[in-house]
Amino acid sequence: MRHTSLLLAATLGAALVAGTAQARDYSEIRLGVDLPYEPFMYRQADGELTGFEIELGEAVCAYLEATCTWVEQDWDGIIPGLLARNYDAIMSSMSINEERAQQVLFSDPYYTTPSVWVTALDREIDIDDRASLEGLVVGVQRATLQDNYVTELYGDVVEVRRYTGGSEVVTDMRAGRLD
Structure with a gap:
């Protein structure tokens, strides 16, 4: 099972641990996302972001009386982007595991x-x-739990092809380049 959590205030938490916290105006919350993952997050024909996690993020921002700003980031750079303070939180279907929990703070x-x-x-x-x-x-998306799982349990019998995004996996699957 994959438990997905909002990494809200993870940057602030990391700054406090490092002793570098500075006052910041949180009337705008920058949320890092890896697109597209229908129905969770994707672009509509008019270019607007939508989906379950986009709507959930907007609801969190409304509750906090803040404005959401969505920052697109490829998955394999999503935690480094948070740690570099490119955004304040990750809202992109991140599963909780021990390795990640050593780097960032998770919500429930x-x-x-x-x-x-x-x-x-x-x-x-x-x-x-x-x-x-x-x-x-x-085919697997690079740096995911599924990448680790397939590599560890089946890497000795299958060829594992790693992709930057899930849509690339789907494209190669449909084209017959993946089993």
């Missing part, structure tokens, strides 16, 4: 999403039969 989880294996409709792949996986190509 706001939803849990299971990970899934996806293949073409005309394929049958049994992930429990390691021998049948030999030579298959599996």
Whole structure:
């Protein structure tokens, strides 16, 4: 299961730990996001951001009487971007794990999403039969829990291809470049 948490005030918390906290006006909260992940966050035809996490972030900002500013960041740089203070929090379906918890502060989880294996409709792949996986190509988004999972448990039998974003995985899956 994947527990997703808002990293609200993580930058402030990191600054306090480092002893470098300075007064800051939080009437604007900058939220780091990795697009697109429908239905959680994506751009509408008119360019406006929308989706579950965008709406949730806007609700948090409204509650805090602040304005949300959305900062786009590729996933593999999302924690470094927070630590560099490019934004105040991450609102981008980040799963809580021990490694990340050593770097940033998490809120309580706001939803849990299971990970899934996806293949073409005309394929049958049994992930429990390691021998049948030999030579298959599996796509994952780089620096995710799924990347770690596939690499650790199946990296010796499948070719793992890492992508910057989830949409690239979908594109290669649809094009038949992934099993």
